[in-house]
Structure formats: structure tokens, C-alpha cells
Amino acid sequence: MxxxxxxxxxxxxxxxxxxxxxxxxxxxxxxxxxxxxxxxxxxxxxxxxxxxxxxxxxxxxxxxxxxxxxxxxxxxxxxxxxxxxxxxxxxxxxxxxxxxxxxxxxxxxxxxxxxxxxxxxxxxxxxxxxxxxxxxxxxxxxxxxxxRLLPALIGLAFATTLVSLFLSYGDALQWRAPRVVEAFSFLDNGGADRLATTIALTNIVLLAPVLLLVRRWRLPFGSVTLMYALAVLMPGAQTAFDNVPILLSVVAGGLAADLLILWLRPSAGRRFAFWAFAGLSSFATWSLYLGFASATGGGLPGIPEMWTGAPIVAGLIGLLLGALFLPNATGQGDLVDPPVDDRA
The missing domain is CATH 1.20.120 (Four Helix Bundle (Hemerythrin (Met), subunit A))
Structure with missing residues (x-):
């Protein structure tokens, strides 16, 4: 078409x-x-x-x-x-x-x-x-x-919003900045457990579609920023956009991912670059998430292990997801040739 x-x-x-x-x-x-x-x-x-x-x-x-x-x-x-x-x-x-x-x-x-x-x-x-x-x-x-890739990016980004909607009970993008700071400031109220779990789940929901595209194409600059900007619309609608700083932090994470693509040039033929992108983009996104929350929600959380370790855990999960998406390089060089025609 x-x-x-x-x-x-x-x-x-x-x-x-x-x-x-x-x-x-x-x-x-x-x-x-x-x-x-x-x-x-x-x-x-x-x-x-x-x-x-x-x-x-x-x-x-x-x-x-x-x-x-x-x-x-x-x-x-x-x-x-x-x-x-x-x-x-x-x-x-x-x-x-x-x-x-x-x-x-x-x-x-x-x-x-x-x-x-x-x-x-x-x-x-x-x-x-x-x-x-x-x-x-x-x-x-x-x-x-x-x-040229815009229709595909829009379609996949809105598909991501559907997944986030039906995993709303584990969506870190619905948290307000003060609540994020509070959750990682105390260990005895269950908030830290819930936030850590939602960060891990939301990280996978956001990253998996991006890795699918990076495995197929050399994404043009701005692709991930666009996808993340569209992806935050669903949690924004569900919260009546009462958590704008958190949503903006994810868009900033998309920009960081675009910069990493320029630097690392990840592709199906560059396995270690692909893995590095998966881990570093996750680490950057959730570092920005906690940074924006701290800047607008009353300061750094009270438990250093939580706000320093959560982005590292997200990065490790991203690295694992990258290895699952691309366990072996394709051997076809820097980029993958178009696959066999499939009308479905």
C-alpha cells in the first residue's frame, strides 16, 4: 500500500x-x-x-x-x-x-x-x-x-497503550510524583514493593515494541520519542493528566533512547549493540522517571537503595529482554534484509 x-x-x-x-x-x-x-x-x-x-x-x-x-x-x-x-x-x-x-x-x-x-x-x-x-x-x-515509518510507529504506539490499559493495575505511569517519592521513602507500608513491581512491568511494556522495531529497521531519530509521547496518553487519560511530570519523564526517556540509537547503531546484525541499547535505554528512562518525580514531588526519596537501585534493575531487565529478542546476531551485517512476503 x-x-x-x-x-x-x-x-x-x-x-x-x-x-x-x-x-x-x-x-x-x-x-x-x-x-x-x-x-x-x-x-x-x-x-x-x-x-x-x-x-x-x-x-x-x-x-x-x-x-x-x-x-x-x-x-x-x-x-x-x-x-x-x-x-x-x-x-x-x-x-x-x-x-x-x-x-x-x-x-x-x-x-x-x-x-x-x-x-x-x-x-x-x-x-x-x-x-x-x-x-x-x-x-x-x-x-x-x-x-515513511510514521504510520507504523503510530499503530504500534497505540497498540502499546492498549496493553498498558489492560495492565493498569501495574502501570507506573499512573503514579503522581509525590506518591513516587513517598513510596521509596518508607519500607513498612507496601508502597515501595508496589512501585518497584509496576516499574518492572511498565518497563517491559514500553521497551518490547521498541526492540521489535530496532531489530527490523535502523530507526530514524525521533521514532522512540514519538512512540513514548503517544504511549503516555492512555495513563494520562486515566489519571485526568494529574501526573504530567511523570508522563514528561517518559517522553524524555524516549529522547534518550533516540540518542542511544544514534550512538550505538543497534540492529539484528549487531547483537551487543542491541543488548546495550536495551539495557541503557531502560536505565535512562527510569532514571529520568525518578529524577522528574524527585524534582517535582518534594525531593529525593528517603531510601537511597530504592531510588539508585530501581533504574539498575530496570536496565538489567532491559538487557535480558534484549537477549530474548536477539539471542544471536543474524550474520547479515549491520542491517537485516526485508523478510519473505506475508500478506497477514
Missing amino acids: SLRTDLVTAVLGVWFGIGLMIDAWAHSNLDGELETFFTPWHAAFYSGFAAVSGWIIWQVWRNVRAGRQGLAAVPQGYLAGLVAVPAFAAFGFADMMWHTLLGIETTIDILFSPSHLGLVTSMLIIITTPLRSAWNAPDVGARPTLG
């Missing part, structure tokens, strides 16, 4: 994703007012689904009218998204029936509802369509420009 087509797909996916963020904001901040499935928040969400699914179906229909038949009518990278469209509609109907018969979830149970899990899984497949399209596109190349 052309860049323009993928960009439209990505923009409509943004509509879809922001609709979910609005719904997440409502569930987090208007608990007592959600008594029915038919709400303005659901309207924003499902209208986004209608827009992006209609666009995907239209691309297939155009090819059918041009004489292509069967799978040949499905644009490269769009098959999985096309299959996910009716799946999402089915889970949407199931969600309506679930709410009608069993009521509206208002706490952590919303993240474990079977209909919601089906919705988020099919939604993730739909909004990552531009990524799959770009993965094998002949005009992308091993060193794409930021503009």
Missing part, C-alpha cells in the same frame, strides 16, 4: 484509540455515572471502529472491482486487520449483552471481562495494520525516514 493509504489507516486508528482513551477516562473518573452501555464515550469508541474498519474494507473492495479475487484482493499486511473487523463487531455485541445482563464494571474487574479482552485483542490487530503493511513494503528499506 502507498504511504498515503497507510497514513489514513493510522489516523483512523488514532480516532479509534482516542475513543478508547475517552472511555477509559470516563470509567476512571465517572464511576457513579456509568449505568448503561449507550454512552457518549462508547459512541466515540465505536465510531472510530466504524471509520477504520470501513476504510480497510474499502481498500479490499477497490481491488475486487479492479479484477483481483480471493486473497489477491487483500492489500499486503491488511489480512489480519480485515479478519479482526468482524471479530471486534462480535465482541462488541457480546459486550453490550454482558453490560445489559450483568451490569457495568467500575473497578479492576473491567480489565478481566471476557468481552473486553476480546475487544482489545481484535482492536490491537486492527490498529497495527500499518505496521504489518510497512514490514515488507519495498519502498521502506532498512533505513526508513521518519515520515
Whole structure:
């Protein structure tokens, strides 16, 4: 598909994703007012689904009218998204029936509802369509420009927000700066345990999509900053953006990751550079997280072992994740050749 087509797909996916963020904001901040499935928040969400699914179906229909038949009518990278469209509609109907018969979830149970899990899984497949399209596109190349890779970055970043939403109970980006400082200042209230756990989990959620892209392409400068800036929108919506310093620290972590890519040049053919990037970018992100929290939340936490050791633990987890993504160099030099064509 052309860049323009993928960009439209990505923009409509943004509509879809922001609709979910609005719904997440409502569930987090208007608990007592959600008594029915038919709400303005659901309207924003499902209208986004209608827009992006209609666009995907239209691309297939155009090819059918041009004489292509069967799978040949499905644009490269769009098959999985096309299959996910009716799946999402089915889970949407199931969600309506679930709410009608069993009521509206208002706490952590919303993240474990079977209909919601089906919705988020099919939604993730739909909004990552531009990524799959770009993965094998002949005009992308091993060193794409930021503009050419933009639809893929947007799609994967919004997919990251979906994962963070359904792991909200372990999301370090929802903490406010004073609470971060307090948690790492005392050991007897359980706050330090909870914060350390959420940092470890959120580190994986943020880093894994980046490592996937770094393994495939030499990312242009600004890619990780853009992805992290989009990734913080979901926890921002859930907290009504009451924790802006924490969110900004993660965006700063994305900038640090972009600088590390310029310095280390990580790729599938440079295993040790890839591992170093995974570890150092995690260390930088969570050092900035604690630095921003300390600067805006009342000073350094009271337990030096926690605020000095937490970024190191994050870096070690990043290093391990890098080794899992790339246990061996590909032997294909600095960058990887395009993989075999796969329409899904």
C-alpha cells in the first residue's frame, strides 16, 4: 500500500484509540455515572471502529472491482486487520449483552471481562495494520525516514497503550510524583514493593515494541520519542493528566533512547549493540522517571537503595529482554534484509 493509504489507516486508528482513551477516562473518573452501555464515550469508541474498519474494507473492495479475487484482493499486511473487523463487531455485541445482563464494571474487574479482552485483542490487530503493511513494503528499506515509518510507529504506539490499559493495575505511569517519592521513602507500608513491581512491568511494556522495531529497521531519530509521547496518553487519560511530570519523564526517556540509537547503531546484525541499547535505554528512562518525580514531588526519596537501585534493575531487565529478542546476531551485517512476503 502507498504511504498515503497507510497514513489514513493510522489516523483512523488514532480516532479509534482516542475513543478508547475517552472511555477509559470516563470509567476512571465517572464511576457513579456509568449505568448503561449507550454512552457518549462508547459512541466515540465505536465510531472510530466504524471509520477504520470501513476504510480497510474499502481498500479490499477497490481491488475486487479492479479484477483481483480471493486473497489477491487483500492489500499486503491488511489480512489480519480485515479478519479482526468482524471479530471486534462480535465482541462488541457480546459486550453490550454482558453490560445489559450483568451490569457495568467500575473497578479492576473491567480489565478481566471476557468481552473486553476480546475487544482489545481484535482492536490491537486492527490498529497495527500499518505496521504489518510497512514490514515488507519495498519502498521502506532498512533505513526508513521518519515520515515513511510514521504510520507504523503510530499503530504500534497505540497498540502499546492498549496493553498498558489492560495492565493498569501495574502501570507506573499512573503514579503522581509525590506518591513516587513517598513510596521509596518508607519500607513498612507496601508502597515501595508496589512501585518497584509496576516499574518492572511498565518497563517491559514500553521497551518490547521498541526492540521489535530496532531489530527490523535502523530507526530514524525521533521514532522512540514519538512512540513514548503517544504511549503516555492512555495513563494520562486515566489519571485526568494529574501526573504530567511523570508522563514528561517518559517522553524524555524516549529522547534518550533516540540518542542511544544514534550512538550505538543497534540492529539484528549487531547483537551487543542491541543488548546495550536495551539495557541503557531502560536505565535512562527510569532514571529520568525518578529524577522528574524527585524534582517535582518534594525531593529525593528517603531510601537511597530504592531510588539508585530501581533504574539498575530496570536496565538489567532491559538487557535480558534484549537477549530474548536477539539471542544471536543474524550474520547479515549491520542491517537485516526485508523478510519473505506475508500478506497477514
